[in-house]
Amino acid sequence: MITVCVAMLDTAGEQEKFRMLYETYRGLMFYVAEKILNNPQDAEDAVQQALLAIAKNLHKVETVPSSRTQAFVVIITERKALNLRKVRRDDLPLEESQLSGLPATVPEELGLASAMAKLPAAFRQALMLRYNCGFSVKETAQLMQVSAATAEKTLWRAKQQLRQILEKEGIVL
């Protein structure tokens, strides 16, 4: 599979980068997807979609073995898994943890980070791609497969919700 997958990449350098990324993260990607979908077959589908999305945006990856790349790979896989979960909605109702994606507990005293961890997955993913992975709004939109306007709106709403959480919890930055 890897041979075929790398064929879509333009240069030998990119092919090597993708090969390394695939070999480094495929297991983790499956773990993330399986945690959300709770079904190995669906998890493989999500990994497959995530790999395609990553291959199309490989130029955005600078160094493969890095925390930034790992965060990017995890977010894309999480997003694909959650999307797949929505499409295959004829299963049992989603549990809260599945709706909000991967669990991330941040101590309350860390204020903004704690609020960010409590955001719904779509909002958190947008903020993480933009502010943790350092992608522009346009790049974030491409990765989330939405228009730039929608990505901008999602980021705005995510910040609105952050404000709401902070206000509700009486946290002053």
Place this chain on the structure above:
Amino acid sequence: MKDKFDFSDEQLCHAAGIVDEAMQAVLPKPEECDHAFSEEFKTEMEALIRKTQKKQVQYKVFTRMAAACLAAVLTVGVWLSVDVSAREEVVDWWAGITDRSYFGRTVEERPEAVSEYVPGWLPSSTYAKTDCVYENGKCTITYDSSDERFPPFQITYAEEAGAIGVECDSESGTIKNDFKNGRMILYTPNDPSMCKTLVYSTQTHSFSIAFYFEDNYARRILENMILQEDTESLLPVCIPTWVPDGYYRYIAPFWDSKSFTLQYDRETDNAGAVPAETEYYIYSCKRAEGQNEKTGKTVQVNGNPAVLAAAVGGGKLLTWTVGDLECSLIFTFDLETAIQIAESTL
């Protein structure tokens, strides 16, 4: 005055870094994960990549042609800018061409007053490939799939009930009233190479989708058509993206300067007759105006507190907030379903 929660990019970057660390902490290290992917996975991946590869080749050919055209335009541009007589000849030639009706035709633009609608739900990996092409009061947008799981499809809408119909006859295909008490019409051509058409006519709007995939996807896309978000300054647009099976949107979105309302009814077998009165739900959202204490039982929506109470006039009322919007759902079914609808609100 600066908002006390007006975050700087530095603050957001710092917070995102902490969240990332927290997320990584609950995940195993990449080298600790191993999974033997199935043969099906490999086969499907290969099929998808082959298609993508083909696209890449087409893209390369296109970009090379575009580069050649650009070079030609630049060359001609330089020549015309230095040679006055050549420029005059070209201007005359172009004027002659544009006098002809075909080239003289202007593209109709979407009037400012006409709202733009977008699907609130799309199948995974599909996206709008074109902007709205506005013609005879109808707007048409083409959608495509980034991984080719879904063939391209087109959505057309008009702000007029019954403005969009299906052009066909009984010999070329079949027509059936679909799910909607006569409001939704599905046309399936006899020739499978022709696309199917689903028309959804509300009391105020008409929507249609031309498609090749399963009917249920088309139905769900049309049910979730919403106003484009650039109208948000005028009204809150925040809709549930999940609709329980068997329910359909009874009328087009209704809004005034403060609120936005959608009403759903349960489909019945009595097509065209009065909708069942006891099986419905009404979703509404408006901008929250100050602290407004709600009384009732506290439940959770997306981890945030929501209030469940009896609705005036029957049914139950669930109230929750999304950002600066206050949303409510009047419903007649179980709380679990209502919460699922509420949690799908984006």
